[in-house]
Amino acid sequence: MSILQDIKNAVRSRSIHVSYVDVGSCNGCDIEVLACLAPRYDIEQYGIYVHNNPREADVLLVIGSVTPQWVDKLRDIWEKIPDPKVAVAIGNCPISGCVYARRGTLTTPPVENYIPIAAQVPGCPPRPTEILSAILSVAPLIYKDYEEKQQ
Amino acid sequence: MKKTVDVSIPLGPVHPCWKEPVRLKCETAGERVLRTEVELGYMKKGIERIMRGRPWQEVMFLAERVCGICSVVHNMVFIETMEEISEIAVPPRAAYLRVIVNELDRIASHILANFSYCYTIEHETLAMYLLNTRETVLDNLERLTGSRINTAYMIPGGVRFDLLPEDAAAMLADLAKVEDEMRRYTGIFETGPLIALRSKGIGVMSREEAIRSHTVGPTARASGVEDSDLRLRHPTYRELGFTQITRTEGDNFARVMVRFQEVFQSIDLIRKCVDNLPDGPIRGGGLCKAGSTSYAGEAPRGELTYTITTDDYGRVVDIAIRTPSIMNIEACAHSMIRDAASIADVTSTFISSDPCIACNER
Numbered sequence: 095m096s097i098l099q100d101i102k103n104a105v106r107s108r109s110i111h112v113s114y115v116d117v118g119s120c121n122g123c124d125i126e127v128l129a130c131l132a133p134r135y136d137i138e139q140y141g142i143y144v145h146n147n148p149r150e151a152d153v154l155l156v157i158g159s160v161t162p163q164w165v166d167k168l169r170d171i172w173e174k175i176p177d178p179k180v181a182v183a184i185g186n187c188p189i190s191g192c193v194y195a196r197r198g199t200l201t202t203p204p205v206e207n208y209i210p211i212a213a214q215v216p217g218c219p220p221r222p223t224e225i226l227s228a229i230l231s232v233a234p235l236i237y238k239d240y241e242e243k244q245q
Numbered sequence: 246m247k248k249t250v251d252v253s254i255p256l257g258p259v260h261p262c263w264k265e266p267v268r269l270k271c272e273t274a275g276e277r278v279l280r281t282e283v284e285l286g287y288m289k290k291g292i293e294r295i296m297r298g299r300p301w302q303e304v305m306f307l308a309e310r311v312c313g314i315c316s317v318v319h320n321m322v323f324i325e326t327m328e329e330i331s332e333i334a335v336p337p338r339a340a341y342l343r344v345i346v347n348e349l350d351r352i353a354s355h356i357l358a359n360f361s362y363c364y365t366i367e368h369e370t371l372a373m374y375l376l377n378t379r380e381t382v383l384d385n386l387e388r389l390t391g392s393r394i395n396t397a398y399m400i401p402g403g404v405r406f407d408l409l410p411e412d413a414a415a416m417l418a419d420l421a422k423v424e425d426e427m428r429r430y431t432g433i434f435e436t437g438p439l440i441a442l443r444s445k446g447i448g449v450m451s452r453e454e455a456i457r458s459h460t461v462g463p464t465a466r467a468s469g470v471e472d473s474d475l476r477l478r479h480p481t482y483r484e485l486g487f488t489q490i491t492r493t494e495g496d497n498f499a500r501v502m503v504r505f506q507e508v509f510q511s512i513d514l515i516r517k518c519v520d521n522l523p524d525g526p527i528r529g530g531g532l533c534k535a536g537s538t539s540y541a542g543e544a545p546r547g548e549l550t551y552t553i554t555t556d557d558y559g560r561v562v563d564i565a566i567r568t569p570s571i572m573n574i575e576a577c578a579h580s581m582i583r584d585a586a587s588i589a590d591v592t593s594t595f596i597s598s599d600p601c602i603a604c605n606e607r
Binding site for chain 2 (some may be wrong): 115116117118120121132145146147159173194196201233
């Protein structure tokens with residue numbers, strides 16, 4: 095393993111930029127992601143920054159079952175994120191559609207059909223601590239030795 | 246919109262300031278923003294279509310998933326509509342407990358709205374203070390109902406859980422702490438010179454415009470529309486001696502201050518409820534019958550109306566929901582953001598009207 099890779103591993107483990115996209119939920123999960131910013135959970139002490147800008151993101155939090163407007167836009171956003179990248183599904187909606195996966199719905203869950211999902215956090219909505227631990231456990235798996243794995 | 250100016254700047258649907266996806270299309274001349282148009286439709290899930298033909302036991306849980314921020318009031322208005330159709334009486338203790346949970350939810354929602362505003366004008370310290378205070382409020386909501394966001398606390402003829410005396414004491418202690426902190430933060434907001442520069446006299450909506458565009462809730466009350474709070478007509482709130490808060494400035498500062506003041510008012514209401522909590526059962530029971538009615542309640546963002554038709558088996562045959570944000574967002578785009586000085590004022594003015602897109606599109 096090269097020294098350069100070691101440095102990259104060390105830096106990336108304390109610098110995770112997060113963007114979240116709501117593709118049609120009740121926004122209960124949105125506000126639980128926002129609650130992670132609160133000093134009680136203090137997401138930034140783990141080196142996670144919530145910017146909501148896909149172009150500088152490492153982790154994309156996908157919230158909600160997919161509404162027709164988002165079918166193509168979600169793929170666009172996923173392509174805009176630079177490598178290495180990872181998507182985490184927050185809540186029941188992106189996994190199964192939750193209460194919206196019924197007769198008469200306009201949504202087309204799950205999100206897995208549109209972009210690759212690395213981790214899922216079930217719950218309606220999940221607690222902020224669960225969201226936090228999901229980001230912390232999935233991000234190192236993707237970023238560790240990323241360049242060496244590519245070769 | 247007819248294109249009359251040189252540049253068109255789109256904001257959103259993914260934007261650092263927006264909690265939910267919405268697109269604002271701005272018509273600009275240099276730095277000035279002349280007009281804006283709101284483009285909705287990113288969150289349309291068709292929840293009213295899902296609700297139709299289902300028993301009320303299922304629609305109850307769907308109703309609170311219309312909006313995650315104000316889920317309690319959606320639950321409350323749906324249940325009170327069903328009670329009005331079926332002529333179910335609520336025990337007095339349950340009616341008081343409903344007010345407690347509804348006001349806790351309102352405090353959480355108002356603090357979140359003010360957090361968003363402070364975050365948008367880049368006063369991150371105050372925003373984080375507010376978000377931390379909100380966690381204390383959510384703790385109390387969780388202690389009483391068992392859940393932070395989607396509580397499903399109310400059922401026809403009563404509520405699910407009773408308030409234990411030790412929980413009531415803990416709630417009052419927490420509320421004293423919240424009130425103390427909120428007084429400090431309100432002082433910071435009221436007296437901050439840079440906050441005043443970003444907020445006072447920006448996004449002004451006059452009383453006439455507010456009435457003409459049918460704005461509701463804190464947005465209308467900040468513009469001086471009297472008698473626009475539906476809690477004035479709710480029997481339990483009338484018992485508690487509720488009075489409406491009105492400001493006359495109609496700018497961003499007034500809208501945020503109305504929400505700050507309503508937090509203190511809600512804390513007082515909860516104290517009154519806990520002190521005068523009547524004894525007795527919390528569930529009266531009852532049978533949901535056929536009928537049709539329209540019923541409105543006051544959500545944190547304004548008037549929320551449910552129009553429901555049910556059949557003999559308690560199934561919801563037809564339902565229409567009118568949520569407060571739709572009027573506020575349109576009024577914001579047409580009346581408040583007119584000839585704004587810069588794009589930064591557009592985002593802060595839009596957030597100050599507390600838009601809830603999930604409510605809006607359902």
